[in-house]
Amino acid sequence: MSVPGWPVAFRGSLAVAAGLVTWDRLRGPRYRRLFPDVYVPAVPQAPDLALRSRAAYRLVEGCGVLSGWSAAEILGASCGPRDAPAEVTVPGRDRRTHPGLRVRRDALHPGEIIGVDDLRTTTPLRTAFDLGRSGDLVEAVVAVDALAHRFVFNPDLLLNFAVRYPRARGVRRLCEVLAHADRRAMSPMETRLRLLLVLAGLPRPVAQHPVQDPLTRTAVWLDLAYPDRRIGIEYEGGHHTRPETVLRDAGRYTGLVDRGWRIYRYTKYEILGERDLILAQISRALDA
Template sequence: MVPDGPFALHAGIATTRQLLSAMSYRTLVRRIRDGDVFRVLHGVYSLEPPDSACRLRALDLLLRDPVVACMNTAAQIYGFGTEPDSRTHILDPGVRVRSSPEIVVHQRIGAPLKKVDGRLLTAPSWTALEVARTLRRPRALATLDAALRSGTCTMIELENALMEQHGRRGIVRVRELLPHADARSESPMESEMRLVFIDGGLPAPELQYEIRDLHGQLWRVDFAWPDHRVAAEYDSVDWHSNSEAFKHDRMKIARLQEVGWVTVPAIVDDVRRYPAELCARIDLQFDRAA
């Protein structure tokens, strides 16, 4: 086994110099080859496959000063990282650090900061706007929804961050979306589906609406238009790969039908490839209810 000493000094990471003080170069090479030790950055190794948190600690060690996380890395730490991103995003530490496939260095002079578990990050509202500016409209709304749902920032704070980032690329698109952001949205695809309704001119639905059936059981639907007794649900393929989930949904649709509700299901293709047809199906149910 690799000696614990060098790794214990810095929460599971160590520099080449520290490791060579405890083992020979040949032993280190063998441990790396056998998968006992992992390269994090040039000159820094860990006992576990590196993730963003590990890379941040490695940068702290190399630079001898804590780095500031931003963009998707900060969003993940805050709990509203909707976009898969294995890279580690940091603010320019003021010394020569080059971007690489694992590390992305950003120039954001004057960005407000917040400390979380001893790590400085760009403030949550600033981070949410920064990430949203880089994304397509549906994913931008998903990020804004997730930021509100995480409880790390409020709508007022997002509006203030919007003013702070006035004139930056993509900010106009985010400004148009921000009034529609809603903390009740529970997944990025629900956010995308709601934007389809907005763009399609449908009335604003109630989110996570509860309906009681004839047996007294409460059922919650993703979207509801109570005046029309029409509901819409996003159906994930992963969810329906489970037989119990499939049976649950069939019972849910039947129970809602018993109390006069019509449910319109949608999958990812309905949302992303055929949004007009999805809106038309819902509009048809409105006409029938009328």
């Protein structure tokens, strides 16, 4: 007897029936119960969104699918906030609720569901439609950007869902989200940095702007740029701390400065905690 999700996230009753584990062991220190009858191996760190999403799917398997932040995570377009709950969509009659789980009660067209490994999720477009009309404006744009970039679609395609579901909750705000969306964004933090500038009233920067070097016949792609002012803005994620990347970036930025560019580099700490500093620095650069 095979047990779906074993041993990552599985139904305890099925695992016991298959002889893979006993109830005493499930209740012991080796396993952790995330949802009713759904268990995962116990580890020192808290379960991440991917694991919590797999557990949530086992809870609704057969009558629901992963959606929202969970669907984006499983689809390879991770973009949820650090505290994002696992999300599922179930038929309107289902009323189950559990801590750490967001339940969307909605009907889905068969064409809006796909299989990923042994899971079922909403399609990239339907996932973007759901996330683009709920929650905070910035996080909604982050989600649309991430999915549109990962699956290479024009965000305006989401308007087709607005026509199909004109009474869906939050559908009226979708146009505002799409006005800010840009599928060229390479990461959620890059989108947050762009929106920080735009929502403060600064001009919209160009995403992924190429700066060409005719001598070496190469190009450097800036995360954000004001090309007419030769201002480049970069988000420096964790991969920029690797020794080989640090060495590459040194020459990269020296070359840009040599060609007259002013480069501003920010990490998650400034984007999340020192927004006024960023706005002041970029405003001064634009005014110079």
